[in-house]
Amino acid sequence: MIIFEKAGKNFGRTPALNNVNLSLPEGKIIGLFGPNGAGKSTLLKAAAGLVRLSSGRVTVDGKAPRQRRTRLAYLPEQNTLPSNWTIKRAAEFYRAFFADWDNKRYEKQMEFLNLKDDLRFARISRGQRAKAKLVLTLARQARYILLDEPFSGIDILAREEISKALVRDYSEGQQTIVVATHEIDEIENLVEHIIFLDNGRITVLGDADELRRQEGKSIVAIMKEAFRDGGK
Template sequence: MIEFKGVTKKFGSTIAVDNVTMTFPKGKIIGLLGPNGSGKSTTLKMIASLNKPDQGEITIDGKSPSKETRETLAYLPEIDYLYPWMTIEGAGKFMKSFYDDWNEEKFQSLMKFLNLEPQMIIKKISKGMRAKAKLLLVFSRNAKLVLLDEPLSGIDIFTRDQIIDTIIQDYCEGEQTIILSTHEIHEVESLLDYVVFMHQGTILRQGEAEDLRSEENKSLVELMKEVYRNENI
């Protein structure tokens, strides 16, 4: 379980996360939802211990984010971080050298599932292919916590379908926690067990996806529109 207690993160005069207290339940697929600039990426980076809060406390199963916790989670940033000269196979070997939870069998299976070839060179493949390569490297680990920052951003509809299918295929219900940051909720609504709506660094609403749908008699897409309409977004 991941807990935020009074967490604030600033960048200069900009408040990215503003006195947030919330809990991410364990063993679920969680949607961290909101428009660009709402604090989603900063939240994931703090969980991954890439940024530290200026105030408040974050714990992952009772431990503060650190190098130790970072080694047990898999993080997919929105930016394109792959070395352009590497092949898909080379990128896999590179990641394997860093993480003890690397699963070579899963790597080979997912590579075929995503229609990627071992000798493809990163700089020579399309944006959609690079997005799938990033996903391949994340899900080839047996990580208990997976952080996905805007995995569908700027990707064509066919690649999006493959990415969503990969998330479904790999997910171990009850054993693995996936936090998926996105502003494109209509693509992932069916995946989500729990949702957190963010705006300007604060939490507008959160809860079990099915409970929210039942209470409001609305889809998450409709609920999201209502939540942000009330904030005049």
């Protein structure tokens, strides 16, 4: 389980995370929602061991994230792969780097998402690039999958395909998937557990269907309300 205890992170004087206490439920698809600048990326990066907290701590199955590298697959929002690489080259790189690389899974998802592996990152559309990044991340049999804005800047068809690829993959593994996004609509029905961050604080937390039942509102409406209340 990934657990945050009194986690804080400041960038200069700006707090990105403010005394966050949180345990991410196992085996679920979790939506990490919130407006831009709410601290979603920082939270994910801290869980992935890519950001050092200013205070408090985060543990993955009882140890520091850096010691749990093999259990964590992280998809960054930015493009980190060289643009002259083909998808195939990137896959080979991943395979060499991560022992949990599952080539069958990679091939299946490539086929499912209609991607050719001789495509170069420099030449492909944003949608294709987003899909390729996702395939590379999901092809690892990591226990925890952390996705930072996987829908960022891509068209609605590619979004749908990505959502379906996520469901597909999830059904096949015993994974915990965290999706950080400000585009809630696309995956509203896909996430089972909701975390809403605003100004580095958690303002809404819980089971998605339970929240709908309690409030009689959509997740988006509940978020908006929490946002208006300004995290009180």
